[in-house]
Amino acid sequence: MTFDLHVDGERWRRHLDAVAASTPGLVPVVKGNGYGLGRDVLAAEATRLGLGSISVGTYAEVPQALADFGGDVLVLSPYRSFLPDVVLDDRVIHTLGRVEDVTALAATAPGARVVLEGETSMARHGFDRHELAAAVAELGDLVLEGFAIHLPMAGANLEEAEGWAAALETSRVDTSVLYVSHLVPSELSMLRERRPNLEVRPRIGTSLWLGDLGALDVRAVVLDVHGISRGERIGYRQRPVPREGHLLVVAGGTSHGLGLEAPRAQTGVMQRGKTLAKGGLEAAGLSLSPFRVAGRQRWFAEPPHMQASMVLLPASVPPPAVGDTVGVAVRFTTTTFDRIVID
Numbered sequence: 001m002t003f004d005l006h007v008d009g010e011r012w013r014r015h016l017d018a019v020a021a022s023t024p025g026l027v028p029v030v031k032g033n034g035y036g037l038g039r040d041v042l043a044a045e046a047t048r049l050g051l052g053s054i055s056v057g058t059y060a061e062v063p064q065a066l067a068d069f070g071g072d073v074l075v076l077s078p079y080r081s082f083l084p085d086v087v088l089d090d091r092v093i094h095t096l097g098r099v100e101d102v103t104a105l106a107a108t109a110p111g112a113r114v115v116l117e118g119e120t121s122m123a124r125h126g127f128d129r130h131e132l133a134a135a136v137a138e139l140g141d142l143v144l145e146g147f148a149i150h151l152p153m154a155g156a157n158l159e160e161a162e163g164w165a166a167a168l169e170t171s172r173v174d175t176s177v178l179y180v181s182h183l184v185p186s187e188l189s190m191l192r193e194r195r196p197n198l199e200v201r202p203r204i205g206t207s208l209w210l211g212d213l214g215a216l217d218v219r220a221v222v223l224d225v226h227g228i229s230r231g232e233r234i235g236y237r238q239r240p241v242p243r244e245g246h247l248l249v250v251a252g253g254t255s256h257g258l259g260l261e262a263p264r265a266q267t268g269v270m271q272r273g274k275t276l277a278k279g280g281l282e283a284a285g286l287s288l289s290p291f292r293v294a295g296r297q298r299w300f301a302e303p304p305h306m307q308a309s310m311v312l313l314p315a316s317v318p319p320p321a322v323g324d325t326v327g328v329a330v331r332f333t334t335t336t337f338d339r340i341v342i343d
Contacts, residue, residue: 001251001308002221003328005036007342012215013045019208020049023188027074027179029205030065031057036216036332038340042209043068053093055203062087074179076150076203078117078125079105088112093145097126099134106140114139116173117148118164124150129167136172146177146201158187165195179203210332218337219325220291223308224249235302235310246319247301248311250291250326257335258290259304292327293317 020026028051030042039061046054046069053072056065065073066089074093079086081104086094088109096102097117105112116135119126126149127135149164151157161183168178181203183191192200210216226247231240234247241247252258289300289309294317301310313319320326 001223002338003252003256004219004221004325004339004341005337006217006219007037007340008215008217009342012212012342013048015212015215016045016049016208019204019211020051022185023202023204025199025201026051026208027201027203028054028208029057029076029203030054030069031061031076031205032333033336035205035209036330036335036337037209039064040068041340041342046071059083059085059087062089062092066091072113074115074203079114081105081108095125095148096135099127099131099138102135102138102142106138106142110141111143113143113145115146115148115177115179116144117150118167120149120151120164121160122150122152126150129171132167132171132173136174144173144175146175146179147173148179148203149181151180151182153182155184157183158190161187161191162194165191165198169195169197177201206333216332218328218330218335220250220252220328222248222250222320222322222324222326225319225322228312236305237302239302241301241312243314245315245317246313248291248293248298248313248319248326250309250311251307251338252291252328253304253307253309255306256337257330258309259300260334290329292329293320297329 028042028046030039034042043054043065051071053074054065054069055074055076056062058077059075062073062075072091072093075095078097079094079101081101093113093115094105095117096105096114117126119128147168149161151160161180165178176197177199179201183202188200188202228234228241228245228247230243233240254260287300288297289311291298291311293313299312301312
């Protein structure tokens with residue numbers, strides 16, 4: 001069985017090249033499952049692009065990043081003295097967001113490279129603006145590489161970014177490097193125009209690696225095809241089939257991330273309506289699968305198994321043959337593939 005990601009390498013790299021060429025100071029984000037492509041693949045692409053630094057999510061990801069990439073590695077998660085996997089290396093840049101952590105790292109690893117992070121409206125990590133002077137006072141022999149802000153993904157972040165840029169320029173934080181997350185290209189351009197004394201370095205993940213989804217094609221192999229009759233009981237749960245047709249057994253299950261759905265923000269009436277409708281269908285035992293046959297997503301016969309899924313196909317649709325592949329609509333950041341093939 002195989003559940004694969006096929007990448008049109010030429011098209012994908014053309015997009016990466018365009019983003020890199022139009023984004024001065026780019027710091028690619030290489031974290032988690034590597035946006036579905038694998039962190040090793042992304043690190044190799046950052047090297048090909050000639051970039052000097054990447055960012056990872058956690059200290060657990062640092063050793064692989066240091067092995068796969070020859071430049072600097074910025075850790076997005078903040079340093080904490082109690083973490084068991086902190087990596088102290090000349091190429092690692094630590095993020096600090098509490099005064100006590102500045103004090104602890106300065107005592108433990110004088111000379112370590114750091115960025116200070118401001119607490120934005122994300123309200124996740126970072127210093128309040130009034131804490132910056134205290135943080136600077138505790139730096140000791142730590143090497144300050146920049147200041148960072150991690151902004152929300154709701155859009156219209158320029159005003160908040162400008163506020164932090166102004167705070168940085170009038171503070172005692174002795175750096176002109178500003179790392180930013182979640183500013184769109186137009187906002188980056190305007191921030192640079194309005195703050196010409198700052199070196200703005202965008203940390204970009206999704207719009208870099210997944211910015212051209214047309215270059216990515218997820219395919220699942222059909223492992224078996226069975227004719228089924230209305231009322232016939234199938235699967236682990238022996239539910240009756242709602243109508244005549246075919247049962248497809250296809251590669252891809254919970255171990256690949258299928259059926260494991262991350263919460264999504266509901267920002268409009270239409271989205272809320274769709275969520276309510278989906279909830280009603282699931283309550284009735286119907287759940288739409290990510291597998292596409294004849295141009296449409298098809299219903300799960302039952303919840304996906306660990307490595308395969310059972311999908312219902314109506315009698316009006318000719319079934320694929322065993323060994324054929326079907327398309328799959330996935331959320332790349334939560335999906336693991338059997339193979340990643342870059343053509």
